[in-house]
Amino acid sequence: MTESNNGKGRPVGYRYAEQLTPPEPAQVTDVARTSFEHVYEVDPRLMQTWVLQQEFPNWDTLRIMNSRHDHLDWMHRHFAHKVVTGSELLAEVEAEGGQS
Amino acid sequence: MTLQAERVDEVVSALRGVLRDEQILTSKPDRLNRARVPAPFPVHRWTERMPDLAVLPTSTEEVAAVVRIANDLRVPIVPRDGGTGLTDGAVPLRGGIVVDVKRMNAIRELDLENRTVTVGTGINMLKLNEQLARHDLFYPDDPASYPCSLVGGRIGTSGWSLIGSRYGHTRDLVLSFDFVLPTGEVMHVGDGIGHKISKSSSGYQLKHLFMGHQGTLGIATEATLKLFPKPEAELSPFWAFDNYDDAYACVGALARAGVATFAGAVLFDEHKVAYLRRDDEAYIPQPGDVRALVCTVMYGYEDEVRPAGKRLFRIAREHGARYLGDEISEGDWAARHDRYATPLHGRTKAGQVVPMSWHCEDAAINYTHLPAVTKAWHEIVADLRRRTDVFDDWGMFAYTSGNTGVDYLTEIDVGIWEQQLDDRAWEMWVKAKRDIAAVAISHNGSISACHGSCRDGEVDLVPDELGRGFDVMLDVKRALDPNNIMNPGKYLLDRAYDTGRQA
Numbered sequence: 001m002t003e004s005n006n007g008k009g010r011p012v013g014y015r016y017a018e019q020l021t022p023p024e025p026a027q028v029t030d031v032a033r034t035s036f037e038h039v040y041e042v043d044p045r046l047m048q049t050w051v052l053q054q055e056f057p058n059w060d061t062l063r064i065m066n067s068r069h070d071h072l073d074w075m076h077r078h079f080a081h082k083v084v085t086g087s088e089l090l091a092e093v094e095a096e097g098g099q100s
Numbered sequence: 101m102t103l104q105a106e107r108v109d110e111v112v113s114a115l116r117g118v119l120r121d122e123q124i125l126t127s128k129p130d131r132l133n134r135a136r137v138p139a140p141f142p143v144h145r146w147t148e149r150m151p152d153l154a155v156l157p158t159s160t161e162e163v164a165a166v167v168r169i170a171n172d173l174r175v176p177i178v179p180r181d182g183g184t185g186l187t188d189g190a191v192p193l194r195g196g197i198v199v200d201v202k203r204m205n206a207i208r209e210l211d212l213e214n215r216t217v218t219v220g221t222g223i224n225m226l227k228l229n230e231q232l233a234r235h236d237l238f239y240p241d242d243p244a245s246y247p248c249s250l251v252g253g254r255i256g257t258s259g260w261s262l263i264g265s266r267y268g269h270t271r272d273l274v275l276s277f278d279f280v281l282p283t284g285e286v287m288h289v290g291d292g293i294g295h296k297i298s299k300s301s302s303g304y305q306l307k308h309l310f311m312g313h314q315g316t317l318g319i320a321t322e323a324t325l326k327l328f329p330k331p332e333a334e335l336s337p338f339w340a341f342d343n344y345d346d347a348y349a350c351v352g353a354l355a356r357a358g359v360a361t362f363a364g365a366v367l368f369d370e371h372k373v374a375y376l377r378r379d380d381e382a383y384i385p386q387p388g389d390v391r392a393l394v395c396t397v398m399y400g401y402e403d404e405v406r407p408a409g410k411r412l413f414r415i416a417r418e419h420g421a422r423y424l425g426d427e428i429s430e431g432d433w434a435a436r437h438d439r440y441a442t443p444l445h446g447r448t449k450a451g452q453v454v455p456m457s458w459h460c461e462d463a464a465i466n467y468t469h470l471p472a473v474t475k476a477w478h479e480i481v482a483d484l485r486r487r488t489d490v491f492d493d494w495g496m497f498a499y500t501s502g503n504t505g506v507d508y509l510t511e512i513d514v515g516i517w518e519q520q521l522d523d524r525a526w527e528m529w530v531k532a533k534r535d536i537a538a539v540a541i542s543h544n545g546s547i548s549a550c551h552g553s554c555r556d557g558e559v560d561l562v563p564d565e566l567g568r569g570f571d572v573m574l575d576v577k578r579a580l581d582p583n584n585i586m587n588p589g590k591y592l593l594d595r596a597y598d599t600g601r602q603a
Contacts, residue, residue: 039381050453069431072435078229079399080331080332082332082333083336085430086409086430089337089409093410
């Protein structure tokens, strides 16, 4: 968090506290936890010696997550005009009733 | 830096006769930026690999003039394209001149009738395909460094493509190229003398000789490439297995199926899945019985891909596969085109996160040897990890190299804590690389399917792998580079010269 002391004992900052407060995290494995849906982070207990966990504004976390999807979508369009969806083919194969 | 200051002045003075001042770079940042490669190396030894200067030529004629100067003055010269290779081809081991080809990135000719494009070798495949897409065409050379590697580097390393099982690899896709020999002579090399011939039986087949030499035989400057229609449809299903053996059987069956639109299949072993479940957001939520993965990818017209895809889905089902879902299948495949932009970390044995660089050792392995090689390689890396936290086993992939399933690009990914890579750890790593290469050879494989084999460790075994062929390499090197100026110190080629070290 970007803050400094103004000499009067009060921290001065330009980011609002609520922007730096993600949803209450939930442990998903012994090494990872999640806050926003589809956003995972390393369990902070494992980032205490060599690499310290950074505090991110919520909007930045979500921006990074969303831009990742933008990037992957762009890569699909770059390599082919359309993506055939596997679940559609799987449904057709299952409807065949085990025919090989 | 290896040249005395007066020698650098002499070289710069000579270069000013053939290049503009702004094409000659001597500052430390300019030289440092052209010494870096992705393969980890001890930080305290980075200065050993600095060039004395770099040049930015814009034409074949300028490259030839620079090489002639280097040859006349007996100064080492090292070609550099994207600098993304994993076997240090672009690293100057003895200083000298780095030839950075990035300004030779123009599209010279697009031949829509014969379906070829002629480009400067400094062009990147992603940028090329952006231009080709306007004509609904596609150049399908697709390394994991797709957004940042260059056509010239693909020639110098004889690169491997993720979708090579469908379209071929760099050696199949490059029809011909202009090439500056170590004496500064310019040669056109391809099938026969034609620029756009895909099959000739005239004379020796020289094209392969001048690909994959890691810059030791000269510099490719302009290339003519084979083009395909931009695919209408892509399909990339990922399947999960609760054990490696079923996944291994499945990937073999998929590759042997003979589906025309098949562009590749990949096997993820248990160590790879464990690594992904630890740190990859797509895999963290997967249930614990997901222990091995297989993916396959197809490109073509939709009315080809759909029925072929159903055939592969049936094969996967017969092998006990569980479909992982559309989001992970499509997202993971799209991310495979770009593996160089990923910030990485590993773990100490106590579980603490540490910053690590990615390194990957590869080999070409027949399908029937994959399980034994996989086991032996993990034992080598496990031994490293027992002794130090510098190394972390990030698991293995096996990618089909062709459309019949005969052999696989087999790789083990190793996280390396580069800041802690001291001389002792480096020695351990070099020995491990040698052991990894030895396993590949002992299973009738090749030390590398993709990267090349001229880095410390594996290079020691190249004469063993090639036998009499290595002596032919020495003869060729001596004949074409009489003064050992072209990327000296690589591939044990100093043995071609009586004094062992000329430049």
